[in-house]
Amino acid sequence: MAATLRDVADRAQVSIRTVSNVVSGYEHVSEKMRERVTRAIDDLGYSPNPIARTLRTGKTGLLSLVVPEIDVPFFSELARAVIDEADALGFQVMIDQTGHDHERERQLLRSGARRNLFDGMLFAPLATQDELSDLEASDTLPLILLGEHVFDGRFDHVAIDNVQAAHDATTHLLERGRSRIAAIGAQPKETYATPLQRSEGFRLALEEHGLEPVTALQMDAPHYGRADGYAAATALIEQNPGLDAIFCYSDLLAMGAIRSVFDAGLRVPDDIAVIGIDDIQEGRFSRPSLSTVSLDTPYIARTAVERLAARIEDPDVPANEVIAPHELIPRESTQG
Amino acid sequence: MAATLRDVADRAQVSIRTVSNVVSGYEHVSEKMRERVTRAIDDLGYSPNPIARTLRTGKTGLLSLVVPEIDVPFFSELARAVIDEADALGFQVMIDQTGHDHERERQLLRSGARRNLFDGMLFAPLATQDELSDLEASDTLPLILLGEHVFDGRFDHVAIDNVQAAHDATTHLLERGRSRIAAIGAQPKETYATPLQRSEGFRLALEEHGLEPVTALQMDAPHYGRADGYAAATALIEQNPGLDAIFCYSDLLAMGAIRSVFDAGLRVPDDIAVIGIDDIQEGRFSRPSLSTVSLDTPYIARTAVERLAARIEDPDVPANEVIAPHELIPRESTQG
DNA sequence: TTGTAAGCGTTATCAC
DNA sequence: GTGATAACGCTTACAA
Numbered sequence: 001m002a003a004t005l006r007d008v009a010d011r012a013q014v015s016i017r018t019v020s021n022v023v024s025g026y027e028h029v030s031e032k033m034r035e036r037v038t039r040a041i042d043d044l045g046y047s048p049n050p051i052a053r054t055l056r057t058g059k060t061g062l063l064s065l066v067v068p069e070i071d072v073p074f075f076s077e078l079a080r081a082v083i084d085e086a087d088a089l090g091f092q093v094m095i096d097q098t099g100h101d102h103e104r105e106r107q108l109l110r111s112g113a114r115r116n117l118f119d120g121m122l123f124a125p126l127a128t129q130d131e132l133s134d135l136e137a138s139d140t141l142p143l144i145l146l147g148e149h150v151f152d153g154r155f156d157h158v159a160i161d162n163v164q165a166a167h168d169a170t171t172h173l174l175e176r177g178r179s180r181i182a183a184i185g186a187q188p189k190e191t192y193a194t195p196l197q198r199s200e201g202f203r204l205a206l207e208e209h210g211l212e213p214v215t216a217l218q219m220d221a222p223h224y225g226r227a228d229g230y231a232a233a234t235a236l237i238e239q240n241p242g243l244d245a246i247f248c249y250s251d252l253l254a255m256g257a258i259r260s261v262f263d264a265g266l267r268v269p270d271d272i273a274v275i276g277i278d279d280i281q282e283g284r285f286s287r288p289s290l291s292t293v294s295l296d297t298p299y300i301a302r303t304a305v306e307r308l309a310a311r312i313e314d315p316d317v318p319a320n321e322v323i324a325p326h327e328l329i330p331r332e333s334t335q336g
Numbered sequence: 337m338a339a340t341l342r343d344v345a346d347r348a349q350v351s352i353r354t355v356s357n358v359v360s361g362y363e364h365v366s367e368k369m370r371e372r373v374t375r376a377i378d379d380l381g382y383s384p385n386p387i388a389r390t391l392r393t394g395k396t397g398l399l400s401l402v403v404p405e406i407d408v409p410f411f412s413e414l415a416r417a418v419i420d421e422a423d424a425l426g427f428q429v430m431i432d433q434t435g436h437d438h439e440r441e442r443q444l445l446r447s448g449a450r451r452n453l454f455d456g457m458l459f460a461p462l463a464t465q466d467e468l469s470d471l472e473a474s475d476t477l478p479l480i481l482l483g484e485h486v487f488d489g490r491f492d493h494v495a496i497d498n499v500q501a502a503h504d505a506t507t508h509l510l511e512r513g514r515s516r517i518a519a520i521g522a523q524p525k526e527t528y529a530t531p532l533q534r535s536e537g538f539r540l541a542l543e544e545h546g547l548e549p550v551t552a553l554q555m556d557a558p559h560y561g562r563a564d565g566y567a568a569a570t571a572l573i574e575q576n577p578g579l580d581a582i583f584c585y586s587d588l589l590a591m592g593a594i595r596s597v598f599d600a601g602l603r604v605p606d607d608i609a610v611i612g613i614d615d616i617q618e619g620r621f622s623r624p625s626l627s628t629v630s631l632d633t634p635y636i637a638r639t640a641v642e643r644l645a646a647r648i649e650d651p652d653v654p655a656n657e658v659i660a661p662h663e664l665i666p667r668e669s670t671q672g
Numbered sequence: 673t674t675g676t677a678a679g680c681g682t683t684a685t686c687a688c
Numbered sequence: 689g690t691g692a693t694a695a696c697g698c699t700t701a702c703a704a
Contacts, residue, residue: 052681
């Protein structure tokens with residue numbers, strides 16, 4: 001069915017080697033040959049088999065992007081940027097979803113079967129340090145960790161300063177005169193780095209303003225979806241009449257929280273100000289528009305893909321950690 | 337570095353054939369052999385090279401999902417379902433974005449290089465009939481078209497009844513007593529099927545209620561994003577004081593339109609009712625929550641992946657077209 | 673039940 | 689500058 005190098009060679013009456021040279025743009029091919037081969041290629045509608053090429057070269061041109069769920073806006077926006085960046089560098093991107101499954105993340109990290117299928121992996125995990133701790137850098141395919149800010153010299157990171165981001169968001173609320181501030185997004189049992197760091201930033205900001213973090217005002221959120229934000233905010237409002245602000249660890253939590261405030265008959269930001277983290281597109285057109293801390297997904301994607309490409313090129317480049325910039329974006333949900 | 341079948345065979349003192357048998361779960365292997373081989377596999381940390389396997393078998397286990405933009409909620413929600421379904425059937429999913437680029441869609445449809453990399457392709461296009469018209473089913477890898485409702489016996493479709501969906505949305509507005517109804521989402525130049533069909537459904541519903549579609553009330557939208565909805569609605573409101581409802585061809589357009597209504601100092605649904613199509617998650621927590629026509633993405637994904645798997649199994653199964661169900665979901669944005 | 677060997681479509685190492 | 693030919697790691701006739 002599909003034509004092979006051999007078919008082209010036969011038709012052009014040249015050796016398979018010459019055809020390969022033409023296809024891969026080798027310089028030293030005579031004009032005559034090149035033309036003859038090109039014609040045969042067109043006649044037969046030949047295109048090279050990437051699988052065979054890969055078996056020979058070891059390079060697939062495929063990257064793996066691992067995210068919890070692709071339909072979470074932050075991750076789909078990240079994926080978009082990653083795919084575009086990868087495309088620019090000649091890579092295609094496979095998406096794996098871990099669905100908040102710790103075990104699945106673990107598996108993906110060490111599944112050797114993937115070594116040969118992918119040139120590298122971009123990992124945006126809930127992952128904890130312990131998931132990586134018993135992993136040698138040499139055990140995995142070229143790997144870039146996204147988002148998590150874990151101090152570990154062995155792997156490349158493109159991280160976010162979660163402590164500072166949470167601190168900035170909380171400080172913004174404080175500066176707007178709010179003092180009974182709740183936080184939504186701590187994780188119940190797991191020791192994921194991101195929520196811990198955001199809790200830390202929240203606490204720090206309060207203390208800087210001479211406030212003591214009140215345990216009752218810190219709500220867990222099993223996931224970071226709208227429904228989780230809604231449920232947590234509903235409980236908070238019911239139990240804390242004086243509440244005047246909510247800091248959510250993600251924009252999606254914030255969207256749910258805002259809806260909950262209104263369903264409780266209160267207003268955002270007049271009664272309760274709400275701020276998130278991520279700066280997903282949804283928050284720019286929502287009502288009220290969502291104040292947030294913008295994480296620079298294009299920067300994260302570009303840096304990560306470039307870094308990964310470099311590591312694929314040379315596996316021995318020392319691991320480094322880049323902290324992506326973030327920026328407070330005040331919008332209506334805190335302008336009260 | 338990575339161990340091969342040969343290495344395992346050497347270590348277990350058996351032939352490569354026996355190792356292969358064990359790895360691929362062949363039945364007739366003696367217990368003794370199986371154990372010896374298994375031990376060697378563990379010792380060496382062997383896992384089979386999927387690329388080599390593919391070169392031999394012709395099956396990659398990879399599917400290609402082509403969408404305009406993965407960060408558009410409808411497509412990320414679809415992708416999530418597709419990836420999950422594919423996973424259940426042992427496939428992994430590669431994502432390609434066409435970025436509304438007609439030429440790129442064309443390319444992806446006929447790029448022969450992909451024939452060997454993917455077992456099949458799920459295509460959620462802006463695609464027009466003419467993009468497919470000069471394409472033989474045998475030219476492409478196994479292909480399922482998503483969303484477009486094009487009558488063409490050559491390709492498998494999992495389609496939406498766009499005419500009926502638009503009709504239902506419009507009728508809902510009419511039944512709520514609205515009569516000066518605008519529509520946002522027609523496409524300027526291109527002859528994409530989806531907008532044409534939705535325009536048709538809009539027109540039909542109006543006529544059934546004895547109303548004449550007014551050209552001035554039908555707005556183009558270059559893309560289907562929030563910003564496009566915002567811009568179109570703003571223009572509509574400015575030029576049509578009596579407007580009492582807007583039917584948007586997508587939920588994202590509707591989110592932008594709603595914001596625009598409020599920025600104009602009017603209320604949804606009191607002054608202007610708004611309805612969309614898609615039923616993205618965002619619309620369930622927005623304020624007001626968004627009335628919409630729900631497209632059953634899990635159904636679409638499941639049907640499409642199953643169908644594709646069947647076609648990969650047997651390329652000669654006749655093409656068929658499935659119409660995915662849709663359902664009107666009345667929410668706050670039309671309850672005035 | 674297990675071993676031997678051919679071949680999937682490339683690239684790359686030799687010669688010439 | 690071009691032609692044979694040996695891998696890449698696997699599956700699968702065909703033998704034994």
